[in-house]
Amino acid sequence: MPHRHATASDVARLAGVSQSAVSRAFTPGASIARETRARVEDAARELGYRPNAIARSLTTRRSRIIGVAAAYLQNHFYPEVMEALSRGLHARGYHLLLFTPDAGRDADPQLQEVLSWRVDGLILASTTVSSALASECRAAGIPVLLFNRTSLGTDVSSVTGENLRGGRLIAEFLVAGGHRRLAFLAGIEASSTSRDRERGFAGWLVEHDLPPPLREVGLYDFDAACAAARRLLARPDRPDAIFCGNDHMAIAVAEVARHEFGLRIPRDLSLVGFDDTAPARWPSFSLTSFAQPLQPMVDAAVALICEMIENPAAPTRHEVVHGELVVRGSARIPPEGCVSLGDRLVWRPPRDEA
Amino acid sequence: MPHRHATASDVARLAGVSQSAVSRAFTPGASIARETRARVEDAARELGYRPNAIARSLTTRRSRIIGVAAAYLQNHFYPEVMEALSRGLHARGYHLLLFTPDAGRDADPQLQEVLSWRVDGLILASTTVSSALASECRAAGIPVLLFNRTSLGTDVSSVTGENLRGGRLIAEFLVAGGHRRLAFLAGIEASSTSRDRERGFAGWLVEHDLPPPLREVGLYDFDAACAAARRLLARPDRPDAIFCGNDHMAIAVAEVARHEFGLRIPRDLSLVGFDDTAPARWPSFSLTSFAQPLQPMVDAAVALICEMIENPAAPTRHEVVHGELVVRGSARIPPEGCVSLGDRLVWRPPRDEA
DNA sequence: TCCTGGCTTGAATGCGCATGCAAGATTCAC
DNA sequence: GTGAATCTTGCATGCGCATTCAAGCCAGGA
Known part of the structure; x- marks a missing residue:
């Protein structure tokens, strides 16, 4: 019952040309007379012919x-x-x-x-x-x-956001906001994004003689991030700012902080994410996040x-x-450095005019 | 420089068999001696051979x-x-x-x-x-x-959730919760899902001699749903319960209701969604939603x-x-009908034992 | 008129594999 | 030990198309 698909030969027969001509008619730039192409196209239309991509790929x-x-x-x-x-x-x-x-x-x-x-x-x-x-x-x-992602030992091309700079910038942003008890919520530890973000974040702190951040692992997973947040927030030396390896985990942390620990964001806890995904823009989260454009x-x-x-x-x-740190309401805003860029507020280190 | 891929003939030559034998070695159920297959597999491994899916598809x-x-x-x-x-x-x-x-x-x-x-x-x-x-x-x-989705005029197979029953159930649920000023937020009007959900919802109300719901269109789009929510909530006869065509729009409505109109959910406004997606389970929304499993x-x-x-x-x-109406906190809960099912609370019309 | 060069065209070929067919190899029953 | 039945195997072919090659065509210059 299923009609077979028309082939180039079928079209050729109907149009009174060779199969080669049909092929040429469907190959941009091929040597074929205008009139022949028209004849082939008519026949193709009549038979509902479409070149078979599989056969084409083979040759x-x-x-x-x-x-x-x-x-x-x-x-x-x-x-x-x-x-x-x-x-x-x-x-x-x-x-x-x-x-x-x-x-x-x-x-x-x-x-x-x-x-x-x-x-x-x-x-x-x-x-x-x-x-x-x-x-x-x-x-x-x-x-x-x-x-x-990038790959450590292997030499494979990559496209990434500014993970390292983003991490550094967020450290500077939170410190400028007056935070001193910082924490980092890692994603999957083997992932280069998580490593680079952490390296930037912790690196900046070390360079400025500040204590290293607390650290938990959220595996880029919502439930795991919730669990990590519980551990972090239950500590006697509870952090007052958490940089989360991505927005997805930041939302998990926000939920736990608010609904399980009764914390107010950003009064009791500042939160910064990474990616600037759609939910970050939802008013309920209004997440400050490093935008990967x-x-x-x-x-x-x-x-x-x-x-x-x-x-x-x-x-x-x-x-x-290149990305930007998009400033919203989930983290205390430093007295200076905010610049509006288009319809967004972004943060630039004050000493830096760039 | 790019090595050509090994072909079945290359493998055949190395293994000292015919190309057919190679083909058979990679075809489950083909007639080939155990020993021959082993020889072919060795040769294939040595050359890094994988059957070319394109050529295979062609034949x-x-x-x-x-x-x-x-x-x-x-x-x-x-x-x-x-x-x-x-x-x-x-x-x-x-x-x-x-x-x-x-x-x-x-x-x-x-x-x-x-x-x-x-x-x-x-x-x-x-x-x-x-x-x-x-x-x-x-x-x-x-x-x-x-x-x-289903297709109206066209006879095409489909897999859908219980859009019609879901709509009816939600109407009954909201009315059982004491609501009388209902509204429906439609998705894309041409879509069968939106139509069926609305038909179920409005149909149940009509059948029970209740006034038809207010109605706005959110196009299954976040921003459009926000705009629709503003129109709905600014009315003098503001609805006290909105059934949103899906969770994505329900979240938009929740955001507008809370952050622009200062409403409390579900005290001032009940919200029910459809799909039971991940964000519906986030405590910030805790969305009552008809689950499409x-x-x-x-x-x-x-x-x-x-x-x-x-x-x-x-x-x-x-x-x-088959789906279930998953009860959470975004809509007023009727005095009876809640049943726990696994780790979820679902709602069944009280008269109905099923 | 003849030759040159640019366009078109069809025949032939091959891309890499699966498979029908027939021949060869092996096994089994008797 | 013999014939039949069962397994294996290679050969040849074709899937639908792109492309090379040589032949055919036509216009223009000598």
Whole structure:
């Protein structure tokens, strides 16, 4: 019953041309007479013909598919990334093969399958690859791009936000706000984002002869972050400001602080997040957060992966996309340094005119 | 520089067998001697061979790819659906080609491209197809499944939650809680979910000789829902209970009610949502919401699309997955009818023992 | 008129794999 | 020990398309 799909040969027969002509009619820039193309297009329309992307990929050896990994879609940040990525890649003629690795470890197992599709490139959001697989990809000429992660031992290109600077800035911001009992809520410890944010945060404090922050691990998970918040807030030397590794965890901490400990934010506790996701803007949270600008990051990723596809021999690159500390109501606001930027309030260290 | 991928012939040469043997070694159930398979596997390992999925698809005429559309990823519900779908399809050996149609209209334009990949099936979440394309798909033998939507004029299979019953139940719940000035916040008016929820809600009221609810449109969009909430709450005959077409909008309404109108929930205003997404469980919202059980819905969708692939001639089906009204703190709780179910409190109409 | 060069076109080929077919190898029953 | 049944195997072919190559066509210059 299911009608077979029309093939180029079917169209050729109807149009009275060769199969090659049909192929040329659907290949931009191919050598074909205007009139012939029109005849082919008519016939194609009549038969409902669309070139078979699979067959095309087989001969051209380019699939025009990008494998995209996204674990951790619970974090509002990533769905938005997916959507933007999808649009960006589409605009360049690529399709998007989605897979969801298990959170917290590298994407190897699922990656293997995706590689059998001879994807033109690989974008890994919130995951990493093993070095072994990364070099296998390099040998096979398949560009790999880490999004919002970098890889330690392995030389893989990446697009990230300013994790290090963000961490430093937040330390300075909280200290400028008068806080001295600081804490950091780490995400997944193996993740470069969590490490860099912490390194920036703790590093700035050390450099300024301030005690290192308290520390708990929230695994970038809501429930784990709640548990970490309970431990942190139950301490006799309860911190008066917490920098949370991302907004998702910051919201968890806010909930626990308010509803379980009866704390007022920011009077009793300042909270700063990272990512500036949609819920951060909801008045209930009004979260001060370091913004990773989504669209620029995605644009950079799309541009970079396309360059890598065109020139697989190019050296790896690490793009860092500039962000801002967006000031809202969840953390005490220092007396100076706030600047309005567009419709947002951002914070710049007062000594710094930049 | 990029090493070419090893092919079945390369492996065959190394293993001293024919290319057919290699193919059989990678085809479960094929007729091949245990020892031959071992030899092939060794050679394959040595060369880093993986069967080329594109070539395989070309010959088998099955791509083992499912096209998945997801607009509206802002709503927490859909990222979770994507993740579950990805896992479910993966478990059955399918891959997932993602595309993101423009919200609020049918997925036709992008669908055309996806069809050129000869996908084995199509799952559309929060979108629909035009009847024209739907019948084209049927003619081509490509199963189409709507997820969380149904299609009016067109005969396309679907998996939905109990939109109609949910709407009725919520009406009954709010009336049992003593409310009389009810309002409904619609999503996208063309969407079947919004229509069905409203039909259930308003229908129950009419049947019980109660006045129809006030009505505003929030387009399933946060900002639009905020604006709708402002209009609703500024009325002289302000409603004392609002049923919001989904949680995403309910949160918008909660924010406006609290932070712009100074209302207390549920003392001044009861709020009920739909979907029971993660934020509904956050204490700040503690949203009473009709749960569309994610995993059962996704399981049903995966099972259904697989059946449709195996039997393309089967008649269309409309699966409705049973849900519950989860009672939390955002709406006044009727004196009776609450039942605890697992770790949740759900509401059953008191007269009804089911 | 003849030749040159630019456009178009079709035939032929191959991308990498699965599979029908027939031949060869092996096993089993008798 | 023999014939039949069962397993394995390689050969050949085709999936639908892009692309190379050579041939055909036409316009323009000599």
